[in-house]
Amino acid sequence: MTGSQTNPPQEPDRDTQGKSWGKVSGSTTVYLGIIVLLGFAPPFLSLINEPFYLDLLSRMLILGIAALSLNLILGYGGMISMGHAAYLGIGAYCVGIPAYYEIYNGFVHLALAIVLSGIFAFLSGIISLRTKGVYFIMITLAFTQMLYFTFVSLEEYGGDDGLVIELRSEFPGLFDTENNTNLYYCIYLTLLGSLLLVHRLIQAPFGRVIIGSKHNEERMRSLGYNTYRYRLVCYVISGILCGIAGVFLGNFTSFISPEMMDWTHSGELIFMIVIGGVNSLFGPLIGSMLFIFFEEWLSGITVYWHFIFGLMLIALVLFGKGGINGLITALFGERR
Amino acid sequence: MTNKESILLSTNGLVKSFGGVKAVNDISLSVADNTIHAIIGPNGAGKTTLISLLSGDLTPDKGTISFAQKDITKESVEQRAKQGLARSFQITSIILPMTLLENVMLSARGRERHAYQFWKPASQNKDIEEQAITVLQQVGLWDQRYKPASDISHGEQRQLELAMALAMQPRLLLLDEPMAGMGHAESEKITGLLGTISQDKAILLIEHDMDAVFQLADTISVLVSGSVIASDEPANIRSDPQVQSAYLGGNSC
Known part of the structure; x- marks a missing residue:
């Protein structure tokens, strides 16, 4: 080939290309600041003697991981799943059922959750990823409902009423999760790992294919990418990550029930992503924190808090394009 | 013939x-x-x-x-x-939010056996980047390579469309x-x-x-x-x- 060399291959500004690791933009600084503050939360809360807020933060971070995992397929991949609560349930039952048989080893719980979430995601993904749009939403919902009613029918494990977990997952020799601060740091570190994982995934060739398939599947296929398989792999990764969040949820609540997989919880995860900002790395975490904050605050004011919350959500969707991330980006600069 | x-x-x-x-x-x-x-x-x-x-x-x-x-x-x-077998589309079919370089790199990578690479940033593959840059120079879009594909003119999008087919070699x-x-x-x-x-x-x-x-x-x-x-x-x-x-x-x- 004889390409006409019109331009000397100099390097212009690279900032616009998103590979500038050294330079961190304003909004990323804000997010990293929040992450660092979250790391100092336990000593601060014990100083002001408000242990209840640690519970609140733990829940925020657990659902933050879940929302992050959903955003991987929903935001970056364009796969709007209405059944992600299934993985929270699977993860929680992977703590609860072994605990019922007095198996308290946390590594066993985690391994079970990873394997079973992966299998459920793989099997449901094989079928649901053949559909698009509203059909995909309905079929993911249907799979989760199947799982929900399966657990309702399992009388041995409490059926509808669920099961109390006597002891939390044990990580012998590492740390004691019965201590709330330890559990919090365990969740916190998992969150950091998950954020790093998703960040790398979407920058890597794999993530580029996922994003490309969201915007133009026909073209991606004509470039030689089997988009269905890439999506399936992404779906499984997302399910496993959410399953891990479920392990923490089970430990945190020390109680499991099919209600954890209720479709409204799948919807709440979508709310969190919309609040925080679809397509942003930190958005789902911020969204889950705000969601739980408002849930806690508004439900203290009135039992009709869902109504107020709904109005806020409508306002956000109408006027705040890009969620909180859009706002922070506008205020503190572009994150690319 | x-x-x-x-x-x-x-x-x-x-x-x-x-x-x-x-x-x-x-x-x-x-x-x-x-x-x-x-x-x-x-x-x-x-x-x-x-x-x-x-x-x-x-x-x-x-x-x-x-x-x-x-x-x-x-x-x-x-x-x-x-x-x-590479195709270009009559109705421009590009990935709008990605930069021109990312678009063409995506198509240069399509030829490889697979893209199940989960950790190393896509933009750090020098070999693929060079292939993409060569093609962008050929079609005359080199100096715009860091712009999102949505920000260039219709005619330039047509050139990008062709570049994506070419980059598949x-x-x-x-x-x-x-x-x-x-x-x-x-x-x-x-x-x-x-x-x-x-x-x-x-x-x-x-x-x-x-x-x-x-x-x-x-x-x-x-x-x-x-x-x-x-x-x-x-x-x-x-x-x-x-x-x-x-x-x-x-x-x-």
């Missing part, structure tokens, strides 16, 4: 109907290595349907397609792409009106580029720009209502009375 060995793509009796309409009716044609085979014909003649059948976006009702002496009629779009390019929507200067540039590319690649070209078609094509087939009414060298096509009445109609536009 060309000997059997150098024939890269051939179709035999391709038929595709939509409802009762035969969009493509019994088309048999071939494209040889290092040549340009142009398909011309009025709107609605079935040109894009033909390209979609060859690329695998549509499956034929009847007939077979063989590529490099292998029957690919049943193979998927991505399988065909991996074997060296295919054996056969299926180009669906690559010059449509480009300015005169770009058209001439791309015509020159296609001429250069065809020295070591086969091209199946659909184009309304008759200057470009007659300048570039080694063979021209005229498609009317889903059937090939003539297929010959450019000089013979130009003088064919049947073609003139059906399509060229006196003026060459």
Whole structure:
């Protein structure tokens, strides 16, 4: 080939290309600041003697991981799943059922959750990823409902009423999760790992294919990418990550029930992503924190808090394009 | 015209109907290595349907397609792409939020066995980046490579569309009106580029720009209502009375 060399291959500004690791933009600084503050939360809360807020933060971070995992397929991949609560349930039952048989080893719980979430995601993904749009939403919902009613029918494990977990997952020799601060740091570190994982995934060739398939599947296929398989792999990764969040949820609540997989919880995860900002790395975490904050605050004011919350959500969707991330980006600069 | 060995793509009796309409009716044609085979014909003649059948976006009702002496009629779009069949789209089909460089790198990587690479940033693959930059220089978009594809003009998006097909380094390019929507200067540039590319690649070209078609094509087939009414060298096509009445109609536009 004889390409006409019109331009000397100099390097212009690279900032616009998103590979500038050294330079961190304003909004990323804000997010990293929040992450660092979250790391100092336990000593601060014990100083002001408000242990209840640690519970609140733990829940925020657990659902933050879940929302992050959903955003991987929903935001970056364009796969709007209405059944992600299934993985929270699977993860929680992977703590609860072994605990019922007095198996308290946390590594066993985690391994079970990873394997079973992966299998459920793989099997449901094989079928649901053949559909698009509203059909995909309905079929993911249907799979989760199947799982929900399966657990309702399992009388041995409490059926509808669920099961109390006597002891939390044990990580012998590492740390004691019965201590709330330890559990919090365990969740916190998992969150950091998950954020790093998703960040790398979407920058890597794999993530580029996922994003490309969201915007133009026909073209991606004509470039030689089997988009269905890439999506399936992404779906499984997302399910496993959410399953891990479920392990923490089970430990945190020390109680499991099919209600954890209720479709409204799948919807709440979508709310969190919309609040925080679809397509942003930190958005789902911020969204889950705000969601739980408002849930806690508004439900203290009135039992009709869902109504107020709904109005806020409508306002956000109408006027705040890009969620909180859009706002922070506008205020503190572009994150690319 | 060309000997059997150098024939890269051939179709035999391709038929595709939509409802009762035969969009493509019994088309048999071939494209040889290092040549340009142009398909011309009025709107609605079935040109894009033909390209979609060859690329695998549509499956034929009847007939077979063989590529490099292998029957690919049943193979998927991505399988065909991996074997060296690249398509450009009549309606620009690019990934709008990504930069030009990312778009072209994505297509350069499509040729690789897989992209199940989960950790190292895509932008750090120097080899792929160099391939992409070479192609962007060829089509004249190099200096805009860090712009999102949504921010360039329509004509430039057409150039990017072509660049994405080129970056796959295919054996056969299926180009669906690559010059449509480009300015005169770009058209001439791309015509020159296609001429250069065809020295070591086969091209199946659909184009309304008759200057470009007659300048570039080694063979021209005229498609009317889903059937090939003539297929010959450019000089013979130009003088064919049947073609003139059906399509060229006196003026060459």
